Amino acid sequence: MDNETQSLEAIIENNLSGRDLDEFNRIYYGRKNHLEVKLKDSSLAAAKEADFEVAAYAFPAKKEQTRPPRIVKVGVIQHSIGAPTDRPVNEQKKAIFDKVKKIIDVAGQEGVNIICFQELWNMPFAFCTREKQPWCEFAESAEEGPTTRFLRELAMKYSMVIVSSILERDEKHADILWNTAVVISDSGNVIGKHRKNHIPRVGDFNESNYYMEGNTGHPVFATRYGKIAVNICFGRHHVLNWMMFGQNGAEIVFNPSATIAAEAGSEYMWNIEARNAAITNCYFTAAINRVGYEEFPNEFTSADGKPAHKDLGLFYGSSYFCGPDGVRCPGLSRTKDGLLIAVMDLNMNRQIKDRRCYYMTQRLDMYVNSLSRVLDLEYKPQVVHENDK
Numbered sequence: 001m002d003n004e005t006q007s008l009e010a011i012i013e014n015n016l017s018g019r020d021l022d023e024f025n026r027i028y029y030g031r032k033n034h035l036e037v038k039l040k041d042s043s044l045a046a047a048k049e050a051d052f053e054v055a056a057y058a059f060p061a062k063k064e065q066t067r068p069p070r071i072v073k074v075g076v077i078q079h080s081i082g083a084p085t086d087r088p089v090n091e092q093k094k095a096i097f098d099k100v101k102k103i104i105d106v107a108g109q110e111g112v113n114i115i116c117f118q119e120l121w122n123m124p125f126a127f128c129t130r131e132k133q134p135w136c137e138f139a140e141s142a143e144e145g146p147t148t149r150f151l152r153e154l155a156m157k158y159s160m161v162i163v164s165s166i167l168e169r170d171e172k173h174a175d176i177l178w179n180t181a182v183v184i185s186d187s188g189n190v191i192g193k194h195r196k197n198h199i200p201r202v203g204d205f206n207e208s209n210y211y212m213e214g215n216t217g218h219p220v221f222a223t224r225y226g227k228i229a230v231n232i233c234f235g236r237h238h239v240l241n242w243m244m245f246g247q248n249g250a251e252i253v254f255n256p257s258a259t260i261a262a263e264a265g266s267e268y269m270w271n272i273e274a275r276n277a278a279i280t281n282c283y284f285t286a287a288i289n290r291v292g293y294e295e296f297p298n299e300f301t302s303a304d305g306k307p308a309h310k311d312l313g314l315f316y317g318s319s320y321f322c323g324p325d326g327v328r329c330p331g332l333s334r335t336k337d338g339l340l341i342a343v344m345d346l347n348m349n350r351q352i353k354d355r356r357c358y359y360m361t362q363r364l365d366m367y368v369n370s371l372s373r374v375l376d377l378e379y380k381p382q383v384v385h386e387n388d389k
C-alpha cells in the first residue's frame with residue numbers, strides 16, 4: 001500500500017500552514033484547533049510496537065447549571081485482516097483476534113468506555129466472491145459464538161461496552177444468516193443485537209446473496225455510559241435509518257462499515273454522510289471503515305464486462321467522529337490499522353437541540369401524511385407544469 005495516499009489530513013498538513021491551515025480547519029472541520037487529547041506514553045509505545053495509529057480528540061460541551069457533565073470516552077478500531085484468505089477459517093479468525101486484542105488493550109489502558117469495530121470485523125469481506133464456502137463458516141451465534149465469548153472477557157476486564165459487527169448464524173431460526181451488530185455490556189452480558197437494515201446491491205457488494213434485510217427495527221441500547229445505536233454500513237445512505245435511531249433517543253450512533261474508494265463505496269461521500277447524520281439528528285456519530293486489500297483465492301467478475309479480479313479494491317479506513325454540532329475530528333489513516341478515541345460530553349446533544357431546534361421544526365406529521373400517499377398504488381407525484389391551471 002506504499003503508493004496509496006496516506007490520509008486527507010496528511011495532504012492538508014503537507015501543503016498548508018499558518019493562517020491557511022487555521023482557516024481550512026475552521027471551515028472544514030468546524031474548529032481551528034482539533035483539541036487533541038494527550039495519550040499515555042505506554043499507549044503510544046504499544047501502538048508503535050504493534051504498528052497501529054492511535055489518536056484522541058475532545059468534544060466538550062458548555063458547562064450547565066443543573067446537570068453535571070456527562071463525559072464518555074468512546075473508541076473505534078479500524079484494521080486489515082490478519083491472515084491470507086486461503087488459510088483455514090479458524091486460523092484467519094484467530095489472526096484477527098490477536099491483532100485486535102493489542103488495540104483493545106490500549107483502549108482499555110486509556111479508559112475507553114465504549115468501543116466499536118468495523119463491519120464484520122472478524123472475517124474477510126468475502127461476499128464479492130458470491131461463493132458460499134468457506135465464507136458462510138465464519139458465521140456464529142450472536143449470543144454464544146466464539147467472537148462474543150472472546151469480547152465478553154475484554155468487556156469485563158476493561159468495564160467497556162463493545163459493539164461487535166459479525167455474520168450471525170441464527171440457529172434457533174433454521175440456521176439463517178444475518179449481518180448483525182452485537183452489543184456487549186461492560187458486565188460481559190449481551191445487551192442486545194441489531195441486524196443491518198439496508199443491504200447493498202451495488203458493485204461487488206453481493207451481500208444480498210447471503211442475508212436479507214434486518215428485522216430488528218431501530219433499537220437503542222441503554223448502556224451504563226449512554227444510549228447507543230448501530231447503523232450498519234449501507235444504512236448510512238438512508239436518512240430515515242439515521243433518523244429513527246434519533247427518534248428512539250440515541251446519543252451516539254456507530255456506523256461500522258466496509259467500503260472502498262470506487263463508485264460502489266464512494267470515498268467522497270464518506271466524509272459527509274455520518275457527519276450530516278450527526279448534524280440533522282443532534283447526536284454523536286462514529287464512522288468506521290476497514291483497511292487494506294483482501295485478495296481471495298478465486299477470481300470473480302463485477303458483471304461489467306471488465307476482466308475478472310481477486311479483490312474488491314482498497315478499503316480506505318478514514319474512520320472519524322462527529323459531534324451533534326457538526327464539528328468533526330481528523331480521521332484515521334486510509335491505509336493503517338488504528339484506534340481513534342473521542343472524549344465527548346453527551347450534554348452537547350441537548351444543548352444543540354435547544355439551540356438549533358431541528359427536532360422542534362422537523363414537521364413529522366407532514367411527512368407521515370406525504371409518505372403514506374407516496375405508498376399508495378395510485379400515487380401521482382406532486383409536479384407542477386407551466387401550463388397547469
Ligand SMILES: NC(=O)NCCC(=O)O
Pocket residue numbers: 119199200202205232233234235257258259260264265266
Ligand atoms: N458493506 C456495505 O454495505 N458496503 C456497500 C458499499 C457502500 O455503500 O459503502
